[in-house]
Amino acid sequence: MRGPASCSGCGVDSVGDAGDVAGPPSSAATGVKVVDGVVRTVTVADPQTGAQSVITAEFVLDGTETGDLLPLTGTEYVVGTEARSDTGEPSAPDVADPANVQSIAWCFVFDHAAGDHTIARPDDYDDWRSFELPYWGAPMLSFTAPDPRTLVPEQRTMIVNPEQDVSGDPRFDAGDRDLWQFRRIAARQTFTDGLYDSDIVLANWPQLDYVGGSIIDTDERARHLAAAKAQSRAYVHWLQTEAPRPDGGRGWPGLRLRGDLVGTSDGFAQAPYIRESRRIKALTTVREQDISVASRGSGAPARFDASVGVGMYRIDLHPSTGGDNYIDVESAPFEIPLGALVPVRTQNLIPAAKNIGTTHITNGAYRLHPVEWNVGESAIELTAFCLDRGLSPQQVAAEPALVDQLQRRLVEAGVELHWPEVVGY
Template identity: 70%
Template sequence: MTHIETDIAVIGGGLGGVAAALAALKRGHRVVLSEEHPWLGGQLTSQAVPPDEHIWVEQFGVTTTYRSLREGIRQYYRDAYPLTDTARRDLQLNPGRGRVSRLCHEPRVALAVITRMLAPHLSSGRLTVLQPHVPIAADTTDDTVHSVTLRHTTTGAETTVSATFVLDATETGELLPLTGTAYVTGAEGRDETGEPSAPEHGDPTNVQSIAWCFVFDHVEGGDHTIERPDDYAHWRALAPAFWGDAMLSFTAPNPRTLRPETRTFNVNPPYATVVGDEDPRADAGDDDLWIFRRIAARETFLPGSLDSDIVLANWPQLDYLGGSIIDTPDRQAHLRAAKAQSRSFAYWLQTEAPRPDGGTGWPGLRLRGDIVGTDDGFAQAPYIRESRRIRAMRTIVEQDISVALRGHRGPARFADSVGVGMYRIDLHPSTGGDNYIDVECAPFEIPLGALIPVATRNLLPAAKNIGTTHITNGAYRLHPVEWNIGESAGELAAFCLERELLPADVLAKPELAGRFQATLTEAGVDIHWPEILGY
């Protein structure tokens, strides 16, 4: 067994893990960063989902390093791709011209930018990246984590990492049970949190659905139909009571009204069909599935560069409702089933989907494994919306951030804020049988207390595993917020390491908390929202 000693161990290489590692490295500390999948970047890369962001993202509301990531992606396209003159001059270039985001792009480009951001730290020797590795054990005594043991997913070789601080940036909070850190799963009850959108009683198995995304384009006149899945009949018959049709259809509930609606699917629509400046507060942008999460639009590139748009499938029809992958012996079975559901939807698109011309199916739809780094066109990992969550010194509840409950009183502020975020409370249909839960949010902040476990002394959450509830996780789970959480956790570990403090010490003493907030501000982390009424 290999043994590594370091200052800070970041377990999990998604957006939060990358941001945490960068923050600690820029302070001069040694970092070990581990990741289960071939690509760093989590939901942005191995899960293939372009960023879900708030409407002010081009002006404010994200950290300086997250903005560097976004601008790095745009610059990569300018440097490497045959853009039209209009696209090249566009300061807010959106390569996919998708409706879900002002920056829809290919996951491999984000990977290239993340790799570049980490490169100098690899050269310095202060960063060690362990891939593909998963945590399998931890040595913890007296609420202090001494080491984490990782296993290589291919060879089975094990590596033990000893560190002064350990950050859990895994997609589902894998270190929490391994280290004995108190945590919550699933839905808390209204009897516990008082949240109007919570069920009356809690259910730890009721989590947001996962979705196994895939990427495709269309070859006119071609036939790229995949083999009919053996379990296709099972998925073809699946029709939840609230769905309004079979899940293998263009119908799904409207997240805000809960009424079933039928979407369109216009393959390679004419140029200039989307302006791209629509306000998602009034229009979610998902009326047409093709353009909703399109990641490369033909009109962005010089004529002849792309024969087809490139589209990411991350739609309601892929939401897997069959069970939770957290704290269950059936985890692998649920992962296989989630991918099988997506594979059946891809086959349905190729063979049975109703076309505008009255025909059925688009056999020319071609899965693009080269775009996502796989052989089959499906993402390396499922899109995971909900994690285990620490029992924190401060738990964020619906009452803290809901516009309906707070009224229009400006941003949801916390005196101990360590960052900002903004998104609706957006919960997808769940494994407990819930329909969407969609609640309008105020711009919110990230309280330091939500990053501090009630007992474990030197472990910090650095992803979707902070002190939220099942309900508020629906707002705090998106790309820029996860990055901010990870960056602030990395800064907190560095701050404590340099002063021989524990995170709970910083929270307990207002003077220390203020000094830490000043450190964050200096690093380019906004800790409070500007006044945004009228924007």
């Protein structure tokens, strides 16, 4: 069997799996044929029509949001929290829990316009209005949320259409205490006068984090997706009708959902933001002590043999479905080890997203979009390298000379493999 590599599920899988609560669906993998640890075919189906297609290829890249091909192909994987006794990680819990994953968030985009753009009061609005986590310090429908590092509940603000300087330096002020500025995607002051009547804001805030249950390996997936969107819908209505304004009033009826910018009729994103996936059991698993500044005793770059990329982000875990508050650990600039992209057994399936060999803890750093993008690029280059030479990823990872050749290919493709010894501003 000789053919191109197939990226199965490179669209957002939750769209295909939950077309009734999301936007336009994409094909979703429904079946596979695996022989002696080799994926021979992947069957995908259109969730609207049911039409099926069978993909045949030498390699399969799993780019789904939750690693959906792993259980289908019998590829060994981990999901949720590992026990500290399994990983040795200081921040890991005593007991493993596959159902304990980071919260998801159903985002939306909005601006502020003349007139009343208040959405209909959701039927479950009172339920969400009274919902409060034990450690949150206020109901979720509020401007309160814990500080990720101190865990102390803090009051945020929202100043709609602020006439203020937009040249602040995020290295010194993250700008995350005012929700209008936090995730703002278009500041009107930076554009030609009159182009925008309002700033445009992407809502991806702590108050949208849904902790009601995991959407992975559960029959309750559709219910949890619907509930996550309902939480965000309730928050929109609260912002429009009850949120405290700086002038002492309540609510901004002029807040307007911008479905035209996200491709939906209701103004909400086509799919939720999913922070955590199934993760392959890999030749190399990145653990907290590999990248944590405290565990390593140094902020120098965390290096791995056979690096296929770089990343930089704190170990940042949002509140979880198992009742955990934020986990926030300083990490060093880190590299992406080739072994994290290589399953222990399945020969021709390569993870291409958040489903690489990390733990629940280190996923909090490797989940970030630039790192995930790097994983996808390196997975493609690894696939092409294996196709050119008739090798499996396991064979490449086991032979230093082949690793060197792969790394040269990555460098030629523009992939950075190492941080400089001193990283700073």
